[in-house]
Each structure stands twice: as C-alpha cells, then as structure tokens.
Amino acid sequence: MPRPIQLRLSPAALTHNLAVVRHRLQTVSTQLQRPSPYIWAVIKANAYGHGIDLGVQAFAQADGLAMLDFNEAIRCRELGWTKPILLLEGFFSADDLDLVARYDLSIVVHEVAQLQALQQFSPARPISTYLKINTGMHRLGFAGAAVEEAWHALRALQQQRVVRFLGTMTHFARADSSTAQTLAQIERFQQLNPAPVAPFSVCNSAATLNTSLQSHLPATEQWVRPGICLYGASPFDEEAAADYGLRPAQTLSAGIISVQRVQPGEGVGYGHTFEAERALRVGVVACGYADGYPRHAPSGTPVTVDGQRTRLVGRVSMDMLTVDITDLPAAGVGSQVVLWGAGGPSVDEVAQSAGTIGYELLTAVTARVPRVVDSSTTTHQEDNDEK
Numbered sequence: 001m002p003r004p005i006q007l008r009l010s011p012a013a014l015t016h017n018l019a020v021v022r023h024r025l026q027t028v029s030t031q032l033q034r035p036s037p038y039i040w041a042v043i044k045a046n047a048y049g050h051g052i053d054l055g056v057q058a059f060a061q062a063d064g065l066a067m068l069d070f071n072e073a074i075r076c077r078e079l080g081w082t083k084p085i086l087l088l089e090g091f092f093s094a095d096d097l098d099l100v101a102r103y104d105l106s107i108v109v110h111e112v113a114q115l116q117a118l119q120q121f122s123p124a125r126p127i128s129t130y131l132k133i134n135t136g137m138h139r140l141g142f143a144g145a146a147v148e149e150a151w152h153a154l155r156a157l158q159q160q161r162v163v164r165f166l167g168t169m170t171h172f173a174r175a176d177s178s179t180a181q182t183l184a185q186i187e188r189f190q191q192l193n194p195a196p197v198a199p200f201s202v203c204n205s206a207a208t209l210n211t212s213l214q215s216h217l218p219a220t221e222q223w224v225r226p227g228i229c230l231y232g233a234s235p236f237d238e239e240a241a242a243d244y245g246l247r248p249a250q251t252l253s254a255g256i257i258s259v260q261r262v263q264p265g266e267g268v269g270y271g272h273t274f275e276a277e278r279a280l281r282v283g284v285v286a287c288g289y290a291d292g293y294p295r296h297a298p299s300g301t302p303v304t305v306d307g308q309r310t311r312l313v314g315r316v317s318m319d320m321l322t323v324d325i326t327d328l329p330a331a332g333v334g335s336q337v338v339l340w341g342a343g344g345p346s347v348d349e350v351a352q353s354a355g356t357i358g359y360e361l362l363t364a365v366t367a368r369v370p371r372v373v374d375s376s377t378t379t380h381q382e383d384n385d386e387k
C-alpha cells in the first residue's frame with residue numbers, strides 16, 4: 001500500500017476562480033463604461049504547484065497565459081494553446097530569441113541587454129513585446145529617462161518588423177497592503193508611460209481584486225495578470241480567499257498511521273518543543289517537511305482530522321507530524337487529516353501560522369507526494385453549497 005498522503009488538485013476550482021475574477025472585472029468595467037480587461041492567467045512555477053497541463057486545461061477561458069520558463073511556455077503550445085503566451089521576464093540570452101519567434105511567445109523587455117539582443121536579431125516573425133517600467137518596485141524595468149529611450153528603440157524595431165505589437169507594463173510592490181501606495185505607483189506609471197494609448201498591463205491578483213483601482217487606470221486595452229487568486233489563495237493578509245468566493249484548488253491530505261498517549265508534562269517529537277498540558281491522544285500523520293509541509297509551522301497550527309478542526313503539536317519532522325486528537329475520540333489510525341485545502345484550514349491560515357505565505361506552500365509540495373486530479377466538475381465548496 002502506498003504511503004497515505006496525496007495532493008488533490010481541482011481543475012473545477014481553477015476554472016471557477018478564473019470566472020470569479022472575470023466577473024469582478026466585468027462588473028466594474030460596466031460601471032465605468034469601458035471594455036473589461038483581458039486576463040492572462042499566471043501559470044509560472046508549474047502553475048503555482050498545480051501543474052502546467054492542468055493549468056492549460058482549466059484556464060481554457062483565459063485570454064492568455066503568463067509564465068517565465070521556456071519549457072513551460074513550449075509545453076503550453078504543445079498542448080494546443082494558441083492564444084498569447086507572455087514570458088514575464090522576457091528572454092535570458094540572445095540564443096533564446098529563435099524559440100521566442102518559433103513558438104510565437106510575447107516577451108517583456110526590462111533591460112538594455114535585451115534591447116541590444118533584439119537589435120541584432122532578424123526573426124522569422126515579429127515578436128509581441130511589452131516594455132517594463134519600474135514605477136517603484138525596483139526589481140525589473142526601465143526608470144526615468146531610460147523609459148523613453150527604450151520605447152524609441154522598440155518603436156524602431158517595430159518599423160523593422162522585429163517587434164510586432166508593443167505595450168507597456170509595470171508591477172506593484174504593495175497592492176496586497178496599501179491602496180495609497182499602489183495609486184502612487186499608478187500615477188508614476190502614467191507619468192512615465194511613453195505611449196498612453198498602447199495596451200498596458202499592471203495588475204497582479206491583489207490589484208485585480210481591488211477593483212477600486214480600475215477607475216484610476218487608462219480606459220485603453222488592459223491585460224491583468226492574476227496568479228495566486230486563481231489557485232484559491234488570498235494575496236491579502238487580512239482578507240481570506242473565501243471572502244471573494246474563491247475556492248481552494250489544492251488539498252494536501254494524509255492519514256494517521258499511529259496514535260500515542262502522552263501524559264501531562266511529557267514532550268512530543270524532536271526537541272520536545274511541545275509539552276502536554278494535560279493527558280493527550282496524539283495522532284502521527286504521514287506528512288513531513290520532505291513532503292512540503294513547512295517545518296516552521298508551530299504547535300497550534302490548524303489541521304482537520306476527519307473533518308474536525310484541531311491543532312498541530314510538536315515539531316514537524318521529515319516524514320511525519322503530530323496532531324492533537326484528544327477531543328476526537330473516534331479519530332485513530334486511518335483517520336484523514338487535511339493539512340490545507342478543501343475541508344481543512346486554508347493554505348493562507350497555515351502559511352500565516354508558519355510565518356510564510358500561501359504562494360510558498362502551494363509551490364513547495366514535493367515530487368514524492370502523489371497527485372490526484374479531481375475529475376468532478378464541481379468543487380467541494382459547490383457540493384456544500386447545494387446541501
């Protein structure tokens with residue numbers, strides 16, 4: 001019998017979450033009497049741990065896919081994706097440009113070296129390009145006067161038919177925590193944008209969900225770039241994904257393989273970081289940090305056992321972790337523990353407890369955990385809604 005652990009993936013939840021985002025954008029766009037933005041579903045990092053193949057299938061209604069990795073982009077084309085594919089960091093070397101043109105990939109240009117490589121290149125077909133503007137994130141993009149220069153260089157390349165479509169782009173540093181800071185970045189974007197009527201792309205999940213930002217953005221062609229919310233996790237500290245009607249697409253669960261009785265004052269696990277405050281029954285769960293569960297999750301981190309909420313106790317070890325089942329008398333060997341996802345705590349709750357973010361947990365489940373794709377067309381949440 002295989003070790004009782006699995007990662008259940010729900011294409012129905014991914015599709016649902018994309019529809020939620022689309023609906024929010026359409027509602028605000030109708031109010032503002034402008035076209036609704038196009039959506040790039042961000043599927044970088046193996047679709048945030050859900051698998052590229054699943055992402056391509058579940059996000060079929062997206063207007064495009066965005067990622068960083070060439071192998072992932074090529075896989076999308078091999079799977080039959082014909083709509084735009086955006087490489088969020090553009091290309092890494094001039095040698096990549098043949099692939100970019102061959103697979104009709106759109107690129108982000110954020111560095112002079114990329115411009116120089118394009119100037120030396122004669123592609124089989126022109127390449128759709130976004131100029132990345134640094135409006136305060138200070139990670140990628142041109143700033144100040146360099147924006148105008150880069151734009152002119154790209155316009156010249158467009159005339160030479162190296163570049164096809166040309167747009168502009170930026171990335172927000174604090175869309176998850178500060179509308180005021182994000183508005184300041186939007187203002188900076190408007191000031192620096194050399195082509196105010198060109199298509200543009202600025203919104204990640206947090207900025208996309210915060211629809212109050214839309215009235216501050218140009219009414220021209222806009223492409224949003226949501227990632228985390230499509231996977232049913234929240235980009236915000238204070239608001240849960242469920243508050244937006246988003247559903248978890250990834251559920252990590254494992255079985256209890258042993259039960260221990262612990263007397264008051266006795267410790268549990270490595271380092272005895274947890275000491276029983278009363279007599280406890282402790283379930284030993286077949287999941288550890290080598291599966292991707294965060295080792296830093298402290299005692300008290302929520303889990304569910306057979307649908308009942310309880311807590312992690314003691315330090316997470318490589319292959320096992322321990323949970324308190326004292327108040328769950330029916331729980332024992334074979335009980336199902338949801339570490340995060342449908343029927344358990346949200347990935348954001350676990351992440352917050354462990355001092356990290358849902359993004360890290362979703363992308364960190366290791367290869368040894370068997371993946372099971374949910375074939376149901378409804379999500380667990382929808383099942384619950386119907387009851």
Ligand SMILES: Cc1ncc(COP(=O)(O)O)c(C=O)c1O
Pocket residue numbers: 042088171203204205206225226227228229235
């Ligand atoms: C340039 C860019 N756009 C969009 C995203 C999607 O962000 P999120 O997952 O927060 O929606 C990311 C993610 O880091 C990014 O780097």
